[in-house]
Amino acid sequence: MARQLPYMTLREVFRRFEAASAHPEGELHHSNAYTLLVAVALSAQATDVGVNKATRDLFPIADTPEKMLALGEEGLVQHIKTIGLYRNKAKNVIKMARILVDDYGGEVPNSRAALQGLPGVGRKTANVVLNMWWHFPAQAVDTHIFRVGNRSGICPGKDVVAVERAIEDNIPVDFQLHAHHWLILHGRYVCVARKPKCAACLIRDLCEFEEKNL
Template sequence: MTDKPAKPAKQMSYPVLKEIFTRFRDLEPEPKGELDHTNAYTLVVAVALSAQATDVGVNKATKELFKVADTPQKMLDLGIDALTEHIKTIGLYRQKAKNVMKTAQILVDDYGGEVPSSRAALVSLPGVGRKTANVVLNMWFKQPAQAVDTHIFRIGHRTGICPGKDVDAVERAIEDNIPAEFQHHAHHWLILHGRYVCKARKPMCSNCLIRDLCLFEDKNL
């Protein structure tokens, strides 16, 4: 996490947060994640592969992979060599391939080939951290789990929406302060805003729909 501002914003008030997320919802009522998947298992694999990689790159690699291996058993049948060939364009692909195969084996052996809906069970899988688990819980199991990535950490800290010294603190700030009606889609709205508007080096403040509410002192207007 190297792109947070030196001076974090203060936590916004509840009415301001409600107005911000109302605007986000009005702009995009049903925000979607940008990783392609067909079921809970392919979502787990896609998110795990996305660490230190772009969603575009992961989608390109998994397009053919998921046609032949969209369940844990099919992944085991495919084998690590073929899996490695599919994902070799992704960063850290060798270690990720090992983790994907280990996870597939655990899911077959311990969960009947199904992806568990428990965060504790998910984070016990190789290569699945809290962020990956929260993405799966949110996107597939419809739980209000908050997956904090570099975009959310940056803009949460910068704007005052959900400031915190680390990703755990930012996650808690979302859960504790953002109105309940927005919790399910909160992390998607924040990711999209951070990816396309509130960018790391050159935030597009002049095109920002919440610039009048943002607490960032160095707005680029």
């Protein structure tokens, strides 16, 4: 685990990320808060590309909890069976739809506690929805952010909660809204797991990674 980068270094890290991509966006396709919630829930242990392929035909016919209930679990399975753990995910999505209809008037709640009370929704999924739909500076820590944060010193921590706390406590507030997207995309395309592309990295001179591949 790298040491935590100092404040002014962090400002420069995120200044560079912002200069390269001022408004980074998530790669899961969605049209409203509900389809975003479902897409993120489906993306656990699956790629965004795979989820987008599965939902391309699903969301036009089931973009509300009511429509998802009408489609039913078996109907949903037919759309998502190319995604890992699809049976369990289908059960959770249908249970989630029922709760949203019965308890929330068909609307997706915008509190972390309420979101995490839904089947198949953990802290990471809740944070993604809060950030992407309601523009709350919630930090959804996935494997990419965990790796980048610990390699670089941007947000080191022994587990995802510690990394989330390191982002909230140390990254300047004016960069927090987009911080997790910058870090995810950096981890997905540059600071990759096996052979990080350090020579192409925007922050290679600021990074604490001792095994830089230059």
